[in-house]
Amino acid sequence: MKDASRLLRVLLRVSEKAANIARVCRQDKALFALLVQEKSADEKNPRFFQDFKTLADVLIQETIRHDIGLEFPELTGAVRGEENNVFSNTLGETITVKICSSLQKTAELLKKVLDDDETVAELLSKEVHRDIEMSDVPVDSTNVPMDFEVDISDLGIWIDPIDSTADYINGGEVIDDTTGLHLSGLRCVTVLIGAYFKSSGLPVMGVVNQPFFTQENGTEWKGTCYWGFSNGSSSCCSIHNEEDNKNKIVLISRSENPSIKSKLSEAQFQIIEAAGAGYKLISVASGKADAYLLSKNSTYRWDLCGPHSILLSQGGGIVDFEKSTSGVDYCDAIIRYSHVDTKVCNEGGLIAFKKKKTLDDLLNIF
Numbered sequence: 353m354k355d356a357s358r359l360l361r362v363l364l365r366v367s368e369k370a371a372n373i374a375r376v377c378r379q380d381k382a383l384f385a386l387l388v389q390e391k392s393a394d395e396k397n398p399r400f401f402q403d404f405k406t407l408a409d410v411l412i413q414e415t416i417r418h419d420i421g422l423e424f425p426e427l428t429g430a431v432r433g434e435e436n437n438v439f440s441n442t443l444g445e446t447i448t449v450k451i452c453s454s455l456q457k458t459a460e461l462l463k464k465v466l467d468d469d470e471t472v473a474e475l476l477s478k479e480v481h482r483d484i485e486m487s488d489v490p491v492d493s494t495n496v497p498m499d500f501e502v503d504i505s506d507l508g509i510w511i512d513p514i515d516s517t518a519d520y521i522n523g524g525e526v527i528d529d530t531t532g533l534h535l536s537g538l539r540c541v542t543v544l545i546g547a548y549f550k551s552s553g554l555p556v557m558g559v560v561n562q563p564f565f566t567q568e569n570g571t572e573w574k575g576t577c578y579w580g581f582s583n584g585s586s587s588c589c590s591i592h593n594e595e596d597n598k599n600k601i602v603l604i605s606r607s608e609n610p611s612i613k614s615k616l617s618e619a620q621f622q623i624i625e626a627a628g629a630g631y632k633l634i635s636v637a638s639g640k641a642d643a644y645l646l647s648k649n650s651t652y653r654w655d656l657c658g659p660h661s662i663l664l665s666q667g668g669g670i671v672d673f674e675k676s677t678s679g680v681d682y683c684d685a686i687i688r689y690s691h692v693d694t695k696v697c698n699e700g701g702l703i704a705f706k707k708k709k710t711l712d713d714l715l716n717i718f
């Protein structure tokens with residue numbers, strides 16, 4: 353099997369492991385309350401008065417980093433995530449959360465973060481060290497090609513361990529009756545992993561895992577998963593029987609500016625306010641919406657890289673809102689990823705689309 357195919361399989365398997373951890377952490381209310389802690393002021397998303405950092409978040413990120421490193425040691429230093437893995441307990445001690453060489457050692461470390469709660473530490477460590485097969489991933493694994501090729505040393509990786517943390521914590525479910533799109537709640541939670549070329553800054557391979565997709569027997573959650581690969585002329589993704597809506601649906605943030613909303617409405621676009629950058633992006637990729645437009649600086653590179661690869665593999669993409677609406681060339685307006693850049697915020701907002709015509713229609717309005 354070629355390297356890129358092997359890496360894609362690793363990303364799919366570890367995204368499922370991440371989804372398992374996310375599900376396990378939500379099962380027990382007491383455990384869940386215990387896992388939540390506040391972010392320090394300088395880590396906060398500017399939009400939120402208060403944001404959450406959970407051990408689940410950090411643990412998932414470190415698990416993804418660890419498992420990628422096991423198969424591709426050369427990528428260990430190239431994996432970056434949203435979260436800071438330095439965790440503080442109630443006593444003010446600081447612990448660096450990392451995955452150890454055995455279940456016992458990881459449990460020992462987690463125990464320290466969990467105020468000596470051995471049961472919980474072992475439960476989590478068991479998930480972290482569980483072997484996940486391709487057949488465990490909720491995606492048609494027979495469709496994952498064996499011949500994807502890339503220069504592994506040219507790759508950088510972005511992880512968002514749990515996107516839409518607020519929905520992960522608050523749960524619930526609000527669905528738009530006409531489109532079936534989820535406006536908030538657990539469906540909007542995603543695990544995002546994306547690889548990009550350090551040389552061009554373009555995304556190449558991405559996985560989006562939705563841990564809370566359907567609920568069986570009213571209790572047990574099952575997830576779903578998407579992937580995309582795009583390297584020049586070789587493009588492929590897991591989405592085939594996509595829905596083709598004819599309603600000009602644009603997904604926006606619940607905090608979008610009123611002036612942007614009125615412009616879209618005047619141009620006969622149906623606007624839907626939904627949570628989760630990853631959820632909005634995968635809804636565009638799967639054809640439930642035509643675009644995701646954001647005029648603000650409230651997303652980061654890790655929110656986009658994974659789903660961006662999927663959109664690119666479909667002939668779509670993500671451009672900077674400010675640049676593209678002020679006449680900057682398409683090529684220069686494309687959101688790119690950099691390994692050296694410390695600027696991780698998507699300052700100029702974004703427009704994500706699957707069909708170039710949708711982008712052109714939107715640019716005509718602004």
Ligand code: 2IP
Nearest residue numbers: 515516517605606627628629650651
């Ligand atoms: C958030 C999350 C929010 C989104 C915000 C992201 O990531 O996806 O839902 O805001 O831009 O950065 P909105 O829902 O208004 O689009 P996280 O949950 O990881 O902080």
Ligand code: CA
Nearest residue numbers: 512515516655
């Ligand atoms: Ca996010």
